[in-house]
Amino acid sequence: MRRPGHLVLADGSVLAGELVGFEPPEGVATGELVFNTVLSGYQEVLSDPSYAGQVVCFTYPHIGNYGVTPEDDEARRPFCRGVVVRDLTATPSSWRAGEPLEAYLRRHQVPGIAGVDTRRLTRLVRREGAMGCAFGWRDVEELAAAARAEPGTTGRDLVREVTTAAPYELGAGPWRVVALDFGVKRTMLRLLAERARVTVVPASTKAEEVLALEPDGVLLSNGPGDPAALDAQAACVAGLLGRVPVFGICLGHQLLCRAVGAETYKLPFGHHGGNHPVRRLDTGQVEVTAQNHNYAVDRASLPKEAEVTHVNLNDGVVEGIALPRAQAFSVQYHPEAGPGPHDARYLFGRFWRLVEERSH
Template identity: 60%
Template sequence: MIRDGVLVLADGSVFEGELLGAENGAAASSGEVVFNTVLSGYQEVITDPSYAGQIITFTTPHIGNYGVNATDFEARRPFCRGIIVRDLARRHSNHRAEASLDAMLARYSIAGIGGIDTRRLTRLLRDTGAMPGAFGADEATARAAAASEKGTDGIDLVAEVTTPQPYSIGAGARHVVAYDFGLKHSILRDLSGLGRITVVPAGTTAAEVIAMRPDGVFLSNGPGDPAQVGYAVAAIRELLGKLPVFGICLGHQLLCRAIGGDTFKLAFGHHGGNHPVRHETT
């Protein structure tokens, strides 16, 4: 059954569409609206903890074509606030598929809206920057939710996505402690191929890490404002000079702040896919 819906941005822009995924009744789903330019890999994007607090707009018009499966999850569950698509595939086809994208969204209580002019929306976000928004069945409710949505500024979203308990994966002579600020499973798989990885919660102290006697410390990706994760900055600052430390994404920003640098939010981040480049002659 088609469920009519409406997307409202904080600047008053309105987009009509149809609701999909979880049913929120009269409530609206709100968050910071961003866009992603991947042509495939929608499941990995939706389950990437770095999107906590955000509503993901897919610029690729057809989403859900090949379904979803348990292997391609990047986290224990999705942490995004919702998705926006032009056209959600009503039927999926792939030998690895275990369920439809719509069913996965419903299972994890993630709502979405389809039938949206994502080209118009992306151009708007490109020109004005990421902004709060909300979608639901009622325009007035969505408008009120968009107006009250604070986005991701000034919020510690890491606490929402980090692992509650330490755990280990992999084996080998090398031992790396990985801070989970929103660690993606694919990154963890790559690291575990190099040795033993001990994943620790974001609030783990430097003393606790040093006691594990690792060969190095990895600072993972994650969501939100690095200025709000002061406890991690303090731990990193204490680790510097005692252990090799390397980071990616939010982890790199936290490392920057630990050595005295500052961070600020861009109007919009470029969210897309990584593609390997190989120069055959070298």
């Protein structure tokens, strides 16, 4: 029998449900509430370090159907603050399942609430924007106070919570790639390791330290939080430009843009899902993309040398830029697509071409 509980938002909205996963001893969990629209891939979403500081609401009503498996983890553990679902499957059905999702949540101490009207909740967040929330078995007044006190992600450096503590290596191949770990997903590293020796370094690594490794290319990874709070990381990126090919993804895209003087801003409720249409401007082709970000680049603030290469067809957000003279480019979405469509995997090929040109 699951314990009843409530989810309360900072605006005072109250939704009833039942507590699942890990129950915090103090009886309350908090975070910035966002929603994700994927139909499958819930484990990859929950284990994406970009969700640090956030509570994830799944719009798809049935979550946990096929259980979880270690092969699908995108990080060493989930960094999200919690999960909200309509219906959490108790008994998964898949030959790959190692354990049910709820057991996974308990093992990684991720609190959750099920039985929530996620349709109503999603419509509310779309209308009012991402906001602080609290859920648990405490009374509604206590939960409301906790929700109002939740600071959210604005102005916060959450990268320090998710980055690696020490460098490590993987892969083999003719080239050396340095991956700056702002919260890197394992699928990105697997794709790089197929063709290169990859050295993953902490987010605090300076440009001179990266260059001392004599890389043929540098990956700027995804990650959580506000890019405006990462001045040291933007300075590192600035120190790499023109000296080595650079490929930025998600937060890496935002930091590349900030490194050349652009500004970033917070979206009302972010882009989180596996079906966002993006137009590739040089061909006119539309890519269906996986996305997970709350911040975006201000197009008007981009310098002249930055070419906008991709735009979001839903709201016009800048989804990609190129700096041809610096042999650098970046995209706001996730070409590794874990989970999601593989329309944008060609971008890794573009990176390898830059690496090959430099090595010759």
